[in-house]
Amino acid sequence: MIPDTQRPQADFSFGSFDVFLPERRIEREGLAVKIGARAFDILSVLLDHAGNTVSKQEVADHVWPGITVGETSLRFQIVGLRKLLAEGDDDRVIATVPGRGYCFVTPVTRHLPTPSVPFPNPDDRPSRLPGRLSHMLGRxxxxxxxxxxxxxxxxxxxxxxxxxxxxxxxxxxxxxxxxxxxxxxxxxxxxxxxxxxxxxxxxxxxxxxxxxxxxxxxxxxxxxxxxxxxxxxxxxxxxxxxxxxxxxxxxxxxxxxxxxxxxxxxxxxxxxxxxxLAPFACPDDDDAISVERLLEFPSARLLLDRAAAAGTPIKLGPGDAGIVSDICRRLDGIALAIELAASRIPAYGLRGTLNLLNDRFRHLQGGRRTAIPRHRTLADTLAWSYDLLDERSRLILQRLALFIGPFGLEAASVVSDDSLDEVEAIEIIENLVAKSLIAICRTVDSVRYRLLDTTKAYLVDRFAVSRDADAVRRRHAELFRDLAAGPVGNDIPQELEAERVPNLRIALDWAFGPGGDTALGVTVAAAAAPLFLRMSLLTECRDVTLRAIAALDDAGSGSLFEMELQTCLGQSLMFTSGNTDDVEQAFQRALVLAERYGDLIRQFRLLGALHIFYERTADFGKALSLAQRGFDLAERIGNPAGIAAAHSLLGIAWHLLGRHREADLHLAPAMKQLEDQHGIDPIGFGFDHRNRACITAARSLWLQGFPDAGASLARDTVEASAALSHPVTHCIALIWAVSIAEWREDWTAMDGFVERFSAHADRHSLRPYLAVSACMRGQLAIRAGDIESGISMIQANLVSLRAARYEMLTTGFMTTLAEGLAQTGKVDEALEIITQCEDAVERNGDRLHTPEVMRVRASILALMGEVAKSREVLEQSLVCAQAQSATAWELKSACDLVERGDRNAFTLQPILTRYGPSNSDATRLRAQRLLENLG
CATH class of the missing domain: 3.40.50.300 (P-loop containing nucleotide triphosphate hydrolases)
Known part of the structure; x- marks a missing residue:
């Protein structure tokens, strides 16, 4: 042991270990620990990025620079390193991040400067277009x-x-x-x-x-x-x-x-x-062809290039040009066939590869192969390549035909069995990659694999009739069930989640089909449904959950799987079919099960889902009650993001009840605490908590007399919601941005928001929102003077909204409808509509709109000649707005009173003093003009 006074400073320390990079030494409590060179290199790169995920490819590039190694080698070294650190083969020191890489999770003390090279940005995403080839031959x-x-x-x-x-x-x-x-x-x-x-x-x-x-x-x-x-x-x-x-x-x-x-x-x-697209041009049948002439043909260049890539650069000698020419000609210049042939050259050489082709295609002798369909030639090439494999490789390749799209080495768990373990399966997959029978699909931080389409087509029928097809399909379904139930949201790349969708579809089709396993299908559906929600596949989520719930047996009924299925069913139904009783029943059933299992997080999520359901059905009192329950539950859980989300729910509920000061007490902490957090799986609620808090705060700002601040926050929130790439969240932000623009009488902004909202709702087939957008267009038409058309649009689409029980916005639409009817002289109809509004507000607790509804009633009464009654109602509107701290409604009612001569400047001036500055807000400009006219 080295005396402490002579000991050099360790570069890293963790637990009882010290690591010395220059000496390539590791000590435990001062005693040297024997470690291999590869293991030390892996340890150093993981320590250098401690707390962050390092991709498997980055580790391999650091440890084996310039050499391509299989993942098995890396996994072997990781297992050994974990054992060396006395933690066994688990994740307490070095964690495996599925699909991404490894992370050193034990706290580390660093005694050297932070590296200057930044860690790769985990948000990098590949283009929607596959990458450009580094070089393309002959095309x-x-x-x-x-x-x-x-x-x-x-x-x-x-x-x-x-x-x-x-x-x-x-x-x-x-x-x-x-x-x-x-x-x-x-x-x-x-x-x-x-x-x-x-x-x-x-x-x-x-x-x-x-x-x-x-x-x-x-x-x-x-x-x-x-x-x-x-x-x-x-x-x-x-x-x-x-x-x-x-x-x-x-x-x-x-x-x-x-x-x-x-x-x-x-x-x-x-x-x-x-x-x-014709095949590559091939040389004529000329054994004496020169090398220079041969290389004019892209088919020959492709064969030589791929042979070199396979590890056998060919220096053409006497007669070799003729052999290359013959190989290319016999393969009809088909790129894939040439690449497959090139993969044989390292093992058989040029002459041996040509002989294999002669044996394989002897049935074509005596005639030109161009006289038959080229796909037959390619099928023969594939059959030849397939037959050259050993039995185990054929088996693996055949089973891989089940996968849809790219796959990772996790596929080994599907294609392996009792006679072939996963490590062997991985080795065979890597060997098939080397033979060009499996293509490599590189992403930002991982390597994926994919069968070529023609290879897959050749193998599908063979797999379908194999004795173990159902067993492989079962393992495939179990794998993608487990992957879908794993890390969510930002933990894995979105394109990787998207890859899983088609595989989950075929797993579900098999499980619920003839000869499948319905019980397994239920568990796959429970794992797939949340993924379908995150991918905004709402209709597919609805169909899958309905199918699985119908298939529940006695063992599945009341299980955790049913809880997940009911949750996702309620969510998908709400946005595709409206706020039906089925939605409420699904959420309530899931909540009962969450309480039975003591799942506090799930309970909180379901309270949030029910909260928005009752908002949409205009039962605002019940929505507040659920928000209060959610807040109490969030405090019990103790998660800061959950508490912030609960603040958001409470703030929205108080806002809709017209209690703006109480709303602000919750909206402010919701926005602040959620700013740097992702919330508790926000898409699982069908909306983003911070986004909803922000758009609600924007409305509250306008109502309390800060018009420009409210409009600015609304615009920022709309753009932020668009960046989330989640249709429902974006629609919610746009809906409430429209209301702010309408209140400001900014018809240009309102028209822009309505246009975006209409297009978004139509694009994503969000049915209830289509009726909402039509009502909004009706409002715009009335404001633009096309009153009859606007009245018809609102009346027709209010029927659709009520059929879907989407009552959250109907008060605003009915208020505008009443104004339009009054302007056309239909004052009795207008009074009936505004009376219905008042009854609904009183019944549902939608008191946010009370001052404005009363103000419109007063204007209708004035048109009917009931001046005294009109003045009385208008005074009540002013008092109600004051009680709500709704300065904007207050100023509107005050302007009406002044214009009628019932009040004077002493009424208007104090309210305007409390109203924020603006050069574009119609309510403020109207009040300023009245004051100027009054002198």
């Missing part, structure tokens, strides 16, 4: 031709056989046109779609929004109508009919939309122009 002319055709005709299908490079050319063309489209390009991978009915929703998800009920194609057309955008529809052949309908209607509906489709057959619809 430059095709890319140029495709771009020219697309500019001229707008709709081009790249046609060719499987494996010929259609996607490569389409993606390269899209990158070449990136600036021409101002980077507004969307890549839609239809290869992951198994159900033709989901073609439109897959496209909408790629565009960043969800298509639910109604005519999905029409919704997409509305969304794309005004955009100059390029959409790449990749791998259309297996859903050709649905894709053809979609492409044709969108082409007709959106005049600035450009489409590139890739398919093995033409879509044969209006507007389509076919770009035939």
């Amino acid at each position: 430059e002319k095709e890319v140029t031709g495709l771009c020219a055709m697309l500019k001229e005709h707008r709709f081009v299908t790249v046609l060719g056989t499987g494996g010929i490079g259609k996607t490569t050319v389409a993606v390269a063309g899209a990158h070449a046109l990136s600036d021409w489209f101002a980077r507004d390009i969307c890549f839609v991978d239809l290869g992951s779609v198994t159900d033709p009915r989901r073609v439109a929703s897959t496209m909408s998800a790629s565009l960043g929004f969800a298509v639910n009920d109604g005519d999905a194609v029409a919704t997409l057309g509305t969304f794309l109508k005004q955009r100059r955008i390029l959409v790449v529809l990749d791998s259309c052949e297996h859903v050709i009919a649905a894709t053809a309908v979609l492409a044709e209607r969108l082409f007709q509906a959106a005049p600035q939309l450009h489409i590139i489709a890739t398919s093995r057959e033409a879509l044969r619809v209006e507007g389509e122009h076919v770009f035939v």
Whole structure:
């Protein structure tokens, strides 16, 4: 042991360990600990980023620079390192972050400066378009031709056989046109779609929004109508009919939309122009061909390039050029077949690979292979490659055909079994990658894998008839159930969550289908439903939960799974079908189960969901009661974000009851405490707590006499909600921003907000919101003087809102309707409508609007000649506004009294003094003009 006085300063310390980087030494309580070189390198990089997740690729690049290693090697070193640190193979020192990497979680004391290189930003996301290839062989002319055709005709299908490079050319063309489209390009991978009915929703998800009920194609057309955008529809052949309908209607509906489709057959619809992608040109049958002449052919260059990438650079000797020429010719210049052949060259050499081709294709002798369909040639190539594998590799490859889209090494748990453990399965997968039978899909912080489409098509039928297909499907369903039930929200990349959706769909179809396992299907549905909510797949969430709840048996009824299903059912029903009794029953049933299981977090979430349900049904007293229960529960839980969320619920409830001072006491801490936090899974509530607190505070600011501050906060909140990429939250912000603009009589701002809201609600098929937007347009029409039209719009859509029990906004709409009727001389109808408003306000507790409803009643009474009664009601409106601290309503009523001669400047001036400055707020400008006229 080194005396303390002579000991150098450790670079890192944690627990009883000291780490000395220059000496590459680790000590435990002063005694040296034996550690391998690789393990020390891993430890150093994890310590350097202690508390942060380090991707597996970054660790590998640090420990094995310039060398490609399998994940098994890294995992082996991590296991050894954990044992060395006396923690066993668990996560108490080094945590595994699923799908991302590793994190050193034990507190670390750093005795050296913080590294100057920043840790990669975890919010980095790949483009919606697959990355540009570092180099592309032999397709430059095709890319140029495709771009020219697309500019001229707008709709081009790249046609060719499987494996010929259609996607490569389409993606390269899209990158070449990136600036021409101002980077507004969307890549839609239809290869992951198994159900033709989901073609439109897959496209909408790629565009960043969800298509639910109604005519999905029409919704997409509305969304794309005004955009100059390029959409790449990749791998259309297996859903050709649905894709053809979609492409044709969108082409007709959106005049600035450009489409590139890739398919093995033409879509044969209006507007389509076919770009035939021919195979690579191949050398003639000439054994004496020169190397220089050979390299003029892209097929030969591709073969040599891929052979070099596989670890066998070829220096062509005498006669080799003829062999390369023969291989390329026999493969018809099909890119995938050439790549597969190149992967054999390291093991068999050029001559051996050619001999394999001779054996495989001897049935083609005596005739030109170009005389038969090229897909047959590719199928033979795939069969040849498949047959060259050992039995275990064939088994793994066959089982991987079940996966939809990219997958990680977690797939090993599905494709392994009692005779083949996960470590062996991982090794085989890595070997298949090396053989180009599995493609690599690199993301920001991980490596994913994917079967080539043609390989998958070749294997699907083999897998379907295999003896263990159902066992593999079961493990597949269990894997994606567990992945969906794992970390949520910001813990994993959004694109990784999106990858899971198609796999969950096929797992659910199998589980609930013939020969499936219904009990397993219920657990998969319970895990999938929250993910569908987060992805805004509201209709799909509704359908999945209804199916699973109907399948519950005695064991499943009353279980945790039912609690999750009922929660998600209520959420999805509320925004797709309205505020029906089924919504309330689903939430109440889930709440009973959460209380039975003592799940406080779930109880809080459900109280929040019921809170918004009763707001939407205009039962504001019950909403306040639920908010108070939620606050008490949040304090019991003790989570700061939860307490802030509870403040938000209380602030909104008090605001709707017209108690603005009480509302402010809760809205302020909600906004402050949630500013740097994500809340408790806010999307699980169907809205974001901070966003709702902010838009409520904006309304409260205007009502209390701070017009410009309220308008500014409303604009900022709307933009913040748009950045959340969650349709319901954005709609809520826009709805209340519209109300502020209406109160300010800023018709330009109101029109802009209504336009955005209408388009957003229509785009996402949020049915109750469609009626809301129509009522808002009716309000605008009345204010613009088109009174009869506005009255009709509001009357018709109030019927729809009441059918959906969406009463939260009806007071404002009815008030405007009464004003419109009065302006057309229908004062009796107007009085009846405003009386209904007053009754609803009294019954529901919607006292926020009471001063304004009374003010409008007074104006109607004046038109009817009941002057004394009108003055009395107007005085009551003024007193009510004062009691609410609603300075804006107070100033409006005071202006009415002054204009009628019932009050003078001494009434108006004190209120205006309390009203904030503004050069654009109509209420303030009106009061100023009255004071000027009064001298």
